[in-house]
Amino acid sequence: MTLPPGLIAAIVVVVIIAVLLFLGFIYYYRRKKNEDEVCAKLFDKYAFKYRSTAAGSEMIANYPEVTTNFVQTAVPGQQFTSRELDGEEADSSGKPSMYRPLNPEDFDPRMYSADYEEKSSTSSTGKRPPQVIFSVEFDEECTILKIRVMEAKHLRLSADAGPSDVYCTVSVKPGNVEKKTKAKRSFDPNFNEMFSFNISRTELERATIELGFFVFEQTSRDELLGYVHQRLAEIDLSQGKIDLWRRITMARPESSEMQVNHGDLLLRLGYLPSAEKLTVVLLKARNLQQISDGEESKLPDPYIRVAILHDGNLLKKKKTSTKRKTSNPIYNQAINFAIPLDVLPQIEIQLYIVHDSGVKIQRGSRKETIGYLEIGQHATGDEYDHWVDLLSNKPQARWHRLAKWGADDALTTDQP
Template structure:
């Protein structure tokens, strides 16, 4: 088959046009997040379906300055099955958008049910510092494919990876952070790890970007802190903690105003807000799990909006 498939080499006849049932394709509304080379073989005697992910091509990373760390979750949905649907996972392929995979996944399928089965493949980007993000998905009903019963000549084709319809960034960038609260000290800690895809600002040579956190009560700004400034990058890494003294009884009334700011001019005297968002603490489930169950909160990406 093709080593580096072009769009014309992907059979979109395999797909319907509704995401609810299968991967869809719309020239205007959808764009590809890459492609996966898949091999299928069905053993009639054993009732065993073998799915081989052979390789992936041009997977799209969430950040714009590096490669993803992809891994794959494979599920075969067997209708009217008495067994619970199982999901199998590949290993992680680090720092590559076109991994050679060659991993096999086995599923038990009753004779006669193969055509109604749906193959589901989710592509994730592993991040050791935060929640893994879904790059895209590939769903197709096997009745649309002629599945080989000859192990020596399996069915092989390229399938398109379509973007997962989650909270897609608005173009103002994203910030990776986590929240923690130390009850004994009554101290809130905002851990700011990094930002990505911040809007470009063609300022002077002294320009730099930083993250600014403001405590707000009833729309009034109470206290403000910011990270250090990082020069000449739209994807700065901070790994800094900003702490605020807040009584536990006041937590539910606190909003965090989170801003990515562009500092310019000599000594960074000028300041422009690139993107912002408000985060009410009473809606932060991770924070309350940290307080009530003493579970360490995970870092999450938060999308910024127009300032």
Template structure:
């Protein structure tokens, strides 16, 4: 009797051990309810569920499935004894039911065990395309290729000539400039007077100036220069000044003082330009060299002395000067009014006292000299102010045949007046600026028209204007 009672118990223990050995580890309820979980390979009819599942299998799904299968068996076992055949049959039926019931649980558990800590992302190249069926291919970035070793050897040197005149002389010392150009040195001083409001410039001396051959090859027979210093404030050459001419020397001593009336703030924005010029009474003056001093780089109030090496000038010859004129024609009165306002930067004609300039204006109709008038003489200056007006009678029908000849002379008491420069405005103008001024006069009658004009040499005026040949 005892053996018959222990037999079903042994069979139950062996069944449990067999089920534990054959059970998957992925099933979380196997160790507790192995007699209810019978291992069986997954059938082909089961569908694999894919997608982003939560980190753990929902507890309600597992608990609900377990309660439906296990709780009825436990309740019946507690109520009354069940025959062995009934238990085995029930176990088969429950096993078949659990196979289908826990199929989803096993799939979820196996996926949960294999699920990584972070969602899987399919790493593929991202493609951008426009709104349309046709995709736009994005080209990858390309690294710049390094040039070959012979790349710079292919440059043609003749296309990139070196110009010594364009060298940055600011990077050179005075000794290097003097060694390179050998034009000499200039000694001068600057100081600003705050009480009187003017800039004082003192030109002291020059040393080892270049001979006349360095700037004019036509003066090979002259061993010495006749130097003088011409100074102005850039950029508009305001209030130019110049020293007297020192005869036949390469080491002149000037010892002259000059003042420029301008506010202190304006003086700091200026550049002092000093040009050493070789005087020649019978030809155009030649520039030996120049020095430029930026006034914002020095202490103007304290002042200072400077020895500066001369550098070549962009223009080898001194300009003859400029003349400011105003023209106005009154057709009702038949009068042509001419205002000679001022001149600046005139060529110096006197070696001792500078220049005493005056302007002669002559009316030429066709090729005939009709009238001559002249301004007063300004003593000892190269920037004279005239503000003098002249009127010529010109009928309206003769206006297109009229030429005005303006000639600047330097007064000389010992000999004839020294020629400085000339321009012609009218029918036989000496250049485009003069022609433009005359056209503005014809189109805007009864209105004064002002314009600056650069003076020209006598030979140039005679070559381009027949009216210049009719005057003296």
């Protein structure tokens, strides 16, 4: 009897599958047997042994000594500065720095237990060390420095601090305008924003990246949380984009002059080129210090004196009206100065908040100055940025922290 061709083909396929399954089983069985033999040899070599002690017998592992050679090399794509390679960036907790090559002598196994992490991973103020992750890349063809601020961690000033809007300012000093991220309502903000700065290759050697972290305040000057300064000369930008993880230096009231509260001043600057007129709009002041009157303190009677200097020489000075018995005066007063356009870049604007004692003072006598502020080409921080806004014809209101005016430098009627 002749089988149909279709049935013959089916039988052939079944036979082939059966043969393949049989061969696969044989292969698996032999491989499993070899693995069992290897495991048995390892067990015999490292078998647990029993050792007699005063407390009885205990089981110990028969592990041979293992020696390891550690080589201090950088991870591909990671850059180390000379300070980091010397170990100066070590963590304050005593753990090895994540920025420099590992050294086995730096490790203490106790550091990596759960109990140690719970006790030691936080600082003495009860919070983890604040950090920021950002990347730097230099486009040599277009002479553009690209800085991407990715995220920051543990920016909380105190354990009971509530939710706040936090933003980051980015600048390349000297000479570049400050830029800032969008505010994030978190003390662990994820910014992920890119900023570009025009800078030549020769300027990189003396340039510094400055990152500032602030809490946005609607009714007063934004509060500085911390900052990072990174010199570009310390990193190698020839290898493309570099990712950096840096500790944030927190601004603490006991160690930072910026936190000493001598008051704040809100003002706006503008310049009209066609009329060559400089306008200083004095809006309001906040948290001015009280005036000592014998053994008592009283609210000041403040007015603002504005002085324009050129090469250290007084050009003009004007003052606002006096507000009585208040530490939070509101002025809303504009003061105009005729300043030639070619002279504008060389001037300095000095502002003094002065207590009006109401007593006629002889010429050369001292007046009690509550706070002082200077805006110009030699200023720093927000004062310098406001100066750049003026020269860029971008009038906007800014809060400024007033500096202390020392007793030896007290304002006289001969001074501005």
